[in-house]
Amino acid sequence: xxxxxxxxxxxxxGVWVTSAPTIFGPDVYATxxxxxxxxxxxxxxxxxxxxVRLLGYGARLPVEALRGAFRIMWIGFFINASTGIALFISExxxxxxxxxxxxxxxSIALALVVTSRLRRAVFDGAVxxxxxxxxxxxxxxxxxxxxxxxxxAGRLMAYVK
Amino acid sequence: xxxxxxxxxxxxxxxxxxxxxxxWLWPFCETLHFAGLxxxxxxxxxxxxxxxxxxxxxxxxxVKEFMPWALVGFTLNLLTGLIFVVSQPxxxxxxxxxxxxxTFLIIAGVNAFIFETAYGxxxxxxxxxxxxxxxxKIIAAVSLISWAxxxxxxxxxxxxxxxxxxxx
Numbered sequence: 001x002x003x004x005x006x007x008x009x010x011x012x013x014g015v016w017v018t019s020a021p022t023i024f025g026p027d028v029y030a031t032x033x034x035x036x037x038x039x040x041x042x043x044x045x046x047x048x049x050x051x052v053r054l055l056g057y058g059a060r061l062p063v064e065a066l067r068g069a070f071r072i073m074w075i076g077f078f079i080n081a082s083t084g085i086a087l088f089i090s091e092x093x094x095x096x097x098x099x100x101x102x103x104x105x106x107s108i109a110l111a112l113v114v115t116s117r118l119r120r121a122v123f124d125g126a127v128x129x130x131x132x133x134x135x136x137x138x139x140x141x142x143x144x145x146x147x148x149x150x151x152x153a154g155r156l157m158a159y160v161k
Numbered sequence: 162x163x164x165x166x167x168x169x170x171x172x173x174x175x176x177x178x179x180x181x182x183x184x185w186l187w188p189f190c191e192t193l194h195f196a197g198l199x200x201x202x203x204x205x206x207x208x209x210x211x212x213x214x215x216x217x218x219x220x221x222x223x224v225k226e227f228m229p230w231a232l233v234g235f236t237l238n239l240l241t242g243l244i245f246v247v248s249q250p251x252x253x254x255x256x257x258x259x260x261x262x263x264t265f266l267i268i269a270g271v272n273a274f275i276f277e278t279a280y281g282x283x284x285x286x287x288x289x290x291x292x293x294x295x296x297x298k299i300i301a302a303v304s305l306i307s308w309a310x311x312x313x314x315x316x317x318x319x320x321x322x323x324x325x326x327x328x329x
Contacts, residue, residue, distance in 0.1 A: 024313070030320035037316050038309070040195065045203020049227065058226045065219045148196060155192045 001097070008092040017090035029090060036083040040154075042076025044147045047115065054122065054132040054140040063128040070119060077112075100160040104153035111146035114139050167250040179248035187248075190241040197241070201234030202308055212284070212301035214293050221293075222285045258314050258322040265310035272303045 008014055017028045024031040046069035053061055088096060095101055118139040122128050132140065170176055179186070204227050210216065211224045246253045253259040276284070276297075284297060 025317050026320050030317060034313055034316040037195070037198070037312060041199050041202040041206070041312065044196075044199035045206060047203075048200055049203050049207055049230075052227075052230060057230075058223070060223045060226060061219060065216045068215065147199075151195050151199065152192045155195055156188060159188045 002093070005092040005096045008089050008096075009094070011089065013086075014090045014092070017086055029087075032083045032086050036080055036087065039076040039078075039080035039083060040151065043073050043080065044151065046070075046072050046076075047111075047143055047147055050118075051140040051144045054118075054136050056132075059130070063122060063130050063132070067123055067128065070123075073115070095157060098157065098160060100153050100156050104150055104157065107146050107149040107153060111143060111150060114142045114146060118143060163254045164251075167254045170247060170250040173247075176247050176250070179244060182248075186244075190244050194238055194241045194245075197234040197237030198312065199234070201231050201238065202312070204228060204231035204234065205304065205308065209301040209304045212293055212297045214298065217290050217292070220285075220289045221287055225285075252323075253318075256318060256322045258317050262311055262314035262318070265307045265314060269304060269307040269311065272300055272307060276300045276304075 017032065020028045022028055022031045024034060046066075050066050050069050052058070053063060053066060118136060121136040121139060122132060207216075208224055208228065208231070211219065211221055216224065280297060280300065283294075287293065
């Protein structure tokens with residue numbers, strides 16, 4: 001495993017990420033980190049808006065109006081899966097086996113399961129109900145928390161050895 | 162001019178207190194800074210999209226009810242940001258990318274002020290389903306671009322220009 005991760009990190013692609021310049025920043029690595037943060041905002045921002053609305057905040061807003069949030073979240077997820085894989089390759093040997101990284105991956109996986117269940121619980125019909133069923137409320141609370149854990153674990157990857 | 166100011170801040174009791182804080186204060190504040198970013202951009206971004214003509218069936222005033230959450234995110238980021246700057250003033254004052262971030266922040270702030278004072282009432286009175294007037298679309302675009310600029314410059318801080326003011 002160690003050897004595989006080292007080979008990933010020292011591959012042409014891995015080296016390119018940490019050394020080639022771009023128009024947005026000094027190297028591909030910094031640019032990808034920045035895009036990873038843009039993706040974070042596109043996923044977690046709409047998710048939290050939906051969560052607080054389902055928990056009863058801003059009740060005058062029809063839940064149906066937030067159906068489009070999933071499209072933004074999908075684009076964000078696409079950005080972060082691609083940039084995440086590139087970051088992983090470039091630092092595979094340094095960070096790939098850290099326990100905090102597994103916490104991050106696990107919380108994202110759980111958050112995705114929760115989000116897809118939330119979508120089914122609320123947006124399956126032609127018009128989303130304006131008062132969320134209890135199940136959707138629990139899922140909204142889980143979503144709030146899981147994305148916070150994912151952000152925390154992601155940030156701590158720079159610190160936890 | 163910046164050098165004495167930075168070293169003055171660096172020697173204030175609050176800065177000294179922050180510098181001697183537990184090692185996890187900085188990562189803790191960074192985490193809050195990222196969570197606040199998501200909250201702020203999620204809510205403000207939704208409002209900007211509404212001003213641009215998305216979700217037309219929903220009155221602007223209803224979307225605006227979510228703005229306190231954007232303010233929570235902004236306050237979180239202002240406070241954690243101040244903790245960063247007060248504990249390491251030279252690291253920020255000496256970095257041109259940080260000044261770029263501040264510039265984008267000022268643009269976003271002035272833009273929001275213009276919206277509130279000049280268009281706030283007009284926007285609130287706009288009936289649901291009606292296309293938003295061009296000035297509102299421009300304000301929304303300026304807002305989205307300037308927040309993207311804040312994020313870009315903020316994320317580039319350790320990579321762009323960090324060495325410029327190293328001696329400051």
